[in-house]
Amino acid sequence: MMTDWLTGYTKEVDDIIMTYLPKEEGHQKTVLSAMNYSVKAGGKRLRPLFMREVYRMFGGTGREVEPFMAAIEMIHTFSLIHDDLPCMDNDRYRRGQPTTWVAYGYDMAVLAGDGLAIYAFETAAKAFSMLAAAAGTGSEDTASQAAVARCIGLLAEKSGIYGMIGGQTADVELTGRSLDREQLDFIYRLKTGALLEAPMMIGAILAGAGPEQVRTVERMAACVGKAFQIQDDILDLTSSQEVLGKPVLSDEKNHKTTYVSLYGMEQARRDVEELSREAICILEGLPGNHEIVRELILMLVTREK
Amino acid sequence: MMTDWLTGYTKEVDDIIMTYLPKEEGHQKTVLSAMNYSVKAGGKRLRPLFMREVYRMFGGTGREVEPFMAAIEMIHTFSLIHDDLPCMDNDRYRRGQPTTWVAYGYDMAVLAGDGLAIYAFETAAKAFSMLAAAAGTGSEDTASQAAVARCIGLLAEKSGIYGMIGGQTADVELTGRSLDREQLDFIYRLKTGALLEAPMMIGAILAGAGPEQVRTVERMAACVGKAFQIQDDILDLTSSQEVLGKPVLSDEKNHKTTYVSLYGMEQARRDVEELSREAICILEGLPGNHEIVRELILMLVTREK
Numbered sequence: 001m002m003t004d005w006l007t008g009y010t011k012e013v014d015d016i017i018m019t020y021l022p023k024e025e026g027h028q029k030t031v032l033s034a035m036n037y038s039v040k041a042g043g044k045r046l047r048p049l050f051m052r053e054v055y056r057m058f059g060g061t062g063r064e065v066e067p068f069m070a071a072i073e074m075i076h077t078f079s080l081i082h083d084d085l086p087c088m089d090n091d092r093y094r095r096g097q098p099t100t101w102v103a104y105g106y107d108m109a110v111l112a113g114d115g116l117a118i119y120a121f122e123t124a125a126k127a128f129s130m131l132a133a134a135a136g137t138g139s140e141d142t143a144s145q146a147a148v149a150r151c152i153g154l155l156a157e158k159s160g161i162y163g164m165i166g167g168q169t170a171d172v173e174l175t176g177r178s179l180d181r182e183q184l185d186f187i188y189r190l191k192t193g194a195l196l197e198a199p200m201m202i203g204a205i206l207a208g209a210g211p212e213q214v215r216t217v218e219r220m221a222a223c224v225g226k227a228f229q230i231q232d233d234i235l236d237l238t239s240s241q242e243v244l245g246k247p248v249l250s251d252e253k254n255h256k257t258t259y260v261s262l263y264g265m266e267q268a269r270r271d272v273e274e275l276s277r278e279a280i281c282i283l284e285g286l287p288g289n290h291e292i293v294r295e296l297i298l299m300l301v302t303r304e305k
Numbered sequence: 306m307m308t309d310w311l312t313g314y315t316k317e318v319d320d321i322i323m324t325y326l327p328k329e330e331g332h333q334k335t336v337l338s339a340m341n342y343s344v345k346a347g348g349k350r351l352r353p354l355f356m357r358e359v360y361r362m363f364g365g366t367g368r369e370v371e372p373f374m375a376a377i378e379m380i381h382t383f384s385l386i387h388d389d390l391p392c393m394d395n396d397r398y399r400r401g402q403p404t405t406w407v408a409y410g411y412d413m414a415v416l417a418g419d420g421l422a423i424y425a426f427e428t429a430a431k432a433f434s435m436l437a438a439a440a441g442t443g444s445e446d447t448a449s450q451a452a453v454a455r456c457i458g459l460l461a462e463k464s465g466i467y468g469m470i471g472g473q474t475a476d477v478e479l480t481g482r483s484l485d486r487e488q489l490d491f492i493y494r495l496k497t498g499a500l501l502e503a504p505m506m507i508g509a510i511l512a513g514a515g516p517e518q519v520r521t522v523e524r525m526a527a528c529v530g531k532a533f534q535i536q537d538d539i540l541d542l543t544s545s546q547e548v549l550g551k552p553v554l555s556d557e558k559n560h561k562t563t564y565v566s567l568y569g570m571e572q573a574r575r576d577v578e579e580l581s582r583e584a585i586c587i588l589e590g591l592p593g594n595h596e597i598v599r600e601l602i603l604m605l606v607t608r609e610k
Contacts, residue, residue: 027491028471030478035466082419087411106392110415111474114387117419118465121426125458128451145450146433152457153430160423161340166333169416173335186332 006299009292013045013052013069020070020123034104034112035119039077041095044303047072050224050296051199054217057288060207062134064127064143068151068206071124072199075159078116079168079195081109088172089254096245120159124152143206151202158198167191179257188259192232193225200224213286220282227275228300230268233258235305237265244305276301311604314597318350318357318374325375325428339409339417340424344382346400349608352377355529355601356504359522362593365512367439369432369448373456373511376429377504380464383421384473384500386414393477394559401550425464429457448511456507463503472496484562493564497537498530505529518591525587532580533605535573538563540610542570549610581606 021039024032048069055065084091084099085106092102101109127148157163167190174183200221204214235244236251237260251258260268279297283290326344329337353374360370389396389404390411397407406414432453462468472495479488505526509519540549541556542565556563565573584602588595 022466026471027475027479027488028466028495031470031474032466078419082415085415087415107477108474110387110390110392111470111477114383114418114422115466115470115474117422118461118470122458122461122465125454125461128454128458132451145454146437149430149433149450149454153427153433156423156427156430160427161327161333161337161420165336165416165420165423166331169336169413169420170332172412172416174332183332190333 003295003299006295009049010045013048016066017045017048017070017073020067020126022119030104030108031111031115034100034108035077035115037103038081038100038112038116039073041097043076043095045073046228046296047076047195047199050196050221050293051203053292053296054200054203055207056203057286057290057293058204058207058209058213059288060143060203062130062143062206064130064134064148065203065206067123067126067130068155068199068202071120071155072195072202074116074120074123075155075164076195078113078120079159079164081113081116083168085109089250091246091250093241094246117159120155121152124155127151143208147205147208151205154201154205155198158194158201163190163194163198167194174257176255177257179262181262184257184259184262188226188229189222192229193222196225196228197221216282216286220279220286223275223279223282224297224300227272227279230259230272230275231300231303233260234265234268234272235303239304272301308600308604311600314354315350318353321371322350322353322375322378325372325431327424335409335413336416336420339405339413340382340421342408343386343405343417343421344378346402348381348400350378351533351601351605352381352500352504355501355526355598356508358597358601359505359508360512361508362591362595362598363509363512363514363518364593365448365508367435367448367511369435369439369453370508370511372428372431372435373460373504373507376425376460377500377507379421379425379428380460380469381500383418383425384464384469386418386421388473390414394555396551396555398546399551422464425460426457429460432456448513452510452513456510459506459510460503463499463506468495468499468503472499479562481560482562484567486567489562489564489567493531493534494527497534498527501530501533502526521587521591525584525591528580528584528587529602529605532577532584532602535564535577535580536605536608538565539570539573539577540608544609577606 021036022032024036051069051072052065080094081100083089084094085101091099093099100112131145131148167187171187171191197218200217201214204217236248239248241247276297280294283293326341327337329341356374356377357370386405388394389399390406396404398404405417436450436453472492476492476496502523505522506519509522541553544553546552581602585599588598
């Protein structure tokens with residue numbers, strides 16, 4: 001259920017992301033169009049939403065968070081484009097629309113994913129010039145250069161082989177084999193968790209949070225990420241293609257071990273609630289106004305798509 | 306013809322790159338192994354060689370250039386892995402070895418390319434912590450944080466949609482159609498040129514070169530890049546698979562317009578020499594000892610693979 005405030009916030013975040021998309025011109029127009037098609041296809045914008053709200057919660061008021069908001073959504077979209085490829089999950093629909101390889105061809109989908117992955121860093125690096133420009137005006141409400149540098153490293157770490165791509169690799173490699181709890185936990189932590197940890201940690205760092213606070217944010221985000229992934233497994237079994245915008249029962253089709261197949265539906269539902277409660281409990285130990293971040297976390301538990 | 310000094314220098318550069326490769330362990334071991342297989346498969350290490358020598362020419366003596374040397378080679382390797390995929394050039398051999406998708410499978414090759422692209426930025430970002438550590442020792446022979454920040458942005462720009470990936474896109478899209486000179490120039494400038502401009506400019510920036518000097522380095526590198534690509538077209542027609550380590554006549558097979566097909570062999574050979582001369586002429590206007598950079602440029606003209 002989309003509440004009004006969330007619709008408004010999502011629209012604001014959407015507008016920010018659109019500002020950073022490349023213009024569709026030049027000889028490489030097709031790939032630019034494929035990149036933008038994929039980002040515009042929408043989604044919950046959960047990662048940039050969390051980033052902005054954690055940033056605000058820690059007192060951030062600058063604009064250098066905006067290129068990072070766009071960057072995290074580009075990384076997320078890049079991973080979806082490549083996940084959908086015939087050689088990976090071979091999915092033809094996502095969010096009710098043809099996937100990128102169906103719409104633009106196999107080769108352009110590989111290139112559009114590559115393009116978004118790299119453009120995420122080109123975009124994030126724009127925060128440096130924003131800082132330099134802000135320094136000229138004497139404005140003090142912006143992050144330090146060192147904070148931006150750390151965030152770029154973190155963005156790479158959490159989306160790369162020790163984060164999202166690492167999780168995706170293990171997932172691909174172990175598909176069709178039955179996983180134990182430790183393997184499933186590893187995949188969920190890296191494949192889904194890392195890309196929720198990154199935006200929340202980046203929000204905190206840019207707003208000037210200390211190292212201990214950033215670690216606390218990471219723990220909170222890890223709970224959110226795990227709850228989010230378990231909810232995904234539940235929805236794949238209980239929802240419909242109309243609501244979800246993509247085929248359901250895909251885990252069964254791909255012979256995938258999921259949280260539900262390992263722990264049962266009842267336990268899975270309980271754990272989503274338990275993990276959300278834990279995340280909110282950690283949140284309450286942090287400074288600032290928690291309201292929006294708490295709402296975002298609660299929304300994850302009740303979401304139907 | 307590999308001269309002795311070049312063999313030694315390439316070995317040094319190789320050793321530096323190896324230091325930055327990820328350990329092959331954990332549940333994502335297969336992709337890590339595929340990444341390292343592809344980087345270790347070798348090649349001329351031309352980009353990190355140029356980076357280090359331009360850095361030294363401008364008086365650089367620090368170590369923060371090293372993560373960037375590894376990063377540029379990772380980006381280069383990532384592009385080769387994805388270029389070789391069945392949905393792209395469908396090549397089975399490179400440098401005399403099976404390509405990554407042949408050795409590790411289609412899905413792992415996509416992920417290994419993705420992994421290297423992102424890990425390049427994770428690696429480049431290590432230069433920030435090297436600076437922070439060096440600052441603690443009072444050493445002054447390292448680049449500024451702002452220089453490192455600029456180089457990360459440049460690495461993304463030159464390897465992304467306005468650089469290498471943009472050129473690759475136009476190349477894929479226009480394959481099988483006959484190109485005019487402007488289109489061919491666009492592809493060569495982005496696909497090959499950008500990834501030679503990046504390392505030389507990064508070397509200059511890290512060593513403290515001024516904006517005008519960096520632009521001069523960019524012009525020099527653009528000449529080198531074009532000469533390099535024309536030489537590639539020539540070798541594809543005149544060399545053998547034994548020498549080249551990959552199938553020859555692939556441009557004809559793929560119905561590709563090349564510099565040779567547009568301008569003829571004689572003109573192509575003349576232009577390689579002309580462009581090298583121009584690059585060296587630009588080089589001579591720059592400060593420092595030019596000897597090694599000049600040798601590297603000359604090597605391009607006489608290379609047989």
